[in-house]
Amino acid sequence: MKEYIPRVIDTVLKNKLEYMGAVLIEGCKWCGKSTTARQFAKSFIEFQDPDRKIQYDNTSKMKPSLFLEGEKPRLFDEWQMYPVVWDSIRMDVDHTGLKGQYILTGSTKPLDHVVMHTGTGRISRVLMRPMSLYESKDSNGLVSLEDILNGKDIEAVSNLEFDDLVNVMMRGGWPESLNISSDNQYKVAKDYIKSLLNEDIKTVDGVERNSKKMEAVLKSISRNISTNTSKTTIIEDVKNEFINELSRPTLDDYLNALEKLYILEYIPATNLNLRSKTTLRVSPKLELVDPSLVVASLGLKREDLINDLNFLGFLFENMCIRDLNIYADSLDASLSYYHDKNDFEIDCILKTENGRWGAIEIKLGAGYIDEAAENLLKFKEKVDVKKCGEPSFLMVLTGSNYSYKREDGVYVVSIGSLKN
Numbered sequence: 001m002k003e004y005i006p007r008v009i010d011t012v013l014k015n016k017l018e019y020m021g022a023v024l025i026e027g028c029k030w031c032g033k034s035t036t037a038r039q040f041a042k043s044f045i046e047f048q049d050p051d052r053k054i055q056y057d058n059t060s061k062m063k064p065s066l067f068l069e070g071e072k073p074r075l076f077d078e079w080q081m082y083p084v085v086w087d088s089i090r091m092d093v094d095h096t097g098l099k100g101q102y103i104l105t106g107s108t109k110p111l112d113h114v115v116m117h118t119g120t121g122r123i124s125r126v127l128m129r130p131m132s133l134y135e136s137k138d139s140n141g142l143v144s145l146e147d148i149l150n151g152k153d154i155e156a157v158s159n160l161e162f163d164d165l166v167n168v169m170m171r172g173g174w175p176e177s178l179n180i181s182s183d184n185q186y187k188v189a190k191d192y193i194k195s196l197l198n199e200d201i202k203t204v205d206g207v208e209r210n211s212k213k214m215e216a217v218l219k220s221i222s223r224n225i226s227t228n229t230s231k232t233t234i235i236e237d238v239k240n241e242f243i244n245e246l247s248r249p250t251l252d253d254y255l256n257a258l259e260k261l262y263i264l265e266y267i268p269a270t271n272l273n274l275r276s277k278t279t280l281r282v283s284p285k286l287e288l289v290d291p292s293l294v295v296a297s298l299g300l301k302r303e304d305l306i307n308d309l310n311f312l313g314f315l316f317e318n319m320c321i322r323d324l325n326i327y328a329d330s331l332d333a334s335l336s337y338y339h340d341k342n343d344f345e346i347d348c349i350l351k352t353e354n355g356r357w358g359a360i361e362i363k364l365g366a367g368y369i370d371e372a373a374e375n376l377l378k379f380k381e382k383v384d385v386k387k388c389g390e391p392s393f394l395m396v397l398t399g400s401n402y403s404y405k406r407e408d409g410v411y412v413v414s415i416g417s418l419k420n
Helices: 009-019 033-038 050-062 064-068 084-096 145-149 162-171 175-179 183-203 211-223 231-239 248-260 291-298 302-306 309-330 366-382
Strands: 022-027 043-046 074-077 102-106 123-128 264-267 285-288 333-339 345-352 357-363 393-398 402-405 411-414
Touching: 009 022, 009 033, 009 123, 009 309, 022 033, 022 084, 033 074, 033 102, 050 064, 064 084, 084 102, 084 123, 145 309, 145 393, 162 183, 162 291, 162 302, 162 309, 175 183, 183 211, 183 291, 211 231, 211 248, 211 285, 211 291, 231 248, 248 264, 264 333, 285 291, 285 309, 291 309, 302 309, 309 333, 309 345, 309 357, 345 366, 357 366, 366 393
Parallel strands: 022 102, 022 123, 043 074, 074 102, 357 393, 393 411
Antiparallel strands: 264 285, 333 345, 345 357, 402 411
16 A cells, blocks of 8 residues: 655645535546545545445435435535535534534536535535645755745755656646656656547536547647737637637636636645735736646647757746645745736735735846846835735745845745745
């Protein structure tokens, strides 16, 4: 039996089970939802088990409450295959008032009409992503994002070199890839894309979609990763590959399908109060949930990435956003970005639920640290601190080895040393 690799979400899940009747773990396929859920469950049902499909079909039609019988917490893996279980759980939690009774996992969002109630107050949701570098043990975890948020001093050295960074971007955060020592670990993401195009885009909601056009959409998103690219750009990209133009409603449908599969994420524009009246760009940044999917979508090899350091920088940002999202979720924080019409940009704004915030610039190479720190200090002057408060931190997140606090107060943090 494989040894369980601890995940950042473990603490979040444990906490939620103490005050909620049920918890739903959402996220893309292969990110480790079921494995993590089983660490907490005492009984489980795998709804994708073909040997029990007839039994499950009959139970869902005749008496779905039978699904709930078993030692608690009880796990329902891929619950959306039998969405009636949602309302059964909600009603049981309502009647008993007991906490920590059920865990659900889901790789796709169910259709809006298939459940009667939202589950608010009974079923709490938590989003799981592929592994961060800290979870995959590529980051030594000597620098805590929580410590930075609290203004503590830091000092650390990462062992991740340039080639190592390229490797982890190509490999991605898929738990199964950690069990593969050869270059075959890079094929996990390729197989993921094949499954996505040939199966998942059809089964997510039963809508027939053109796999070639979806592939072109994925390639366009990947080419423009970590930018606030417009839908017009994506449509033009797809048009270059097909004679028939992709309509806006069709593109919206394709993007919605990727979002339902937890493959596509949006980083919104910041809502911080600014002194400046400069017009802001309000369209969100498009991010794939893992950098390996960008590499696989475009069919890139190691030499392609090394020969295009500009694109590699955007791919590095995609990986950093993945990790920051994971760490931020555990701290009850969310991410946004800043970009005005003068092309002044801050890669990431982290804001906690209680209003504390910090600004982050993401730079692959050490040569850009001074420029990035200067940008952060300029941005601080744009913010109306009377309304938003002083920033809790300013940070340059980098691919270099060293983590420290500069004399101007800006943190320089290696992604190879960061944890939540």
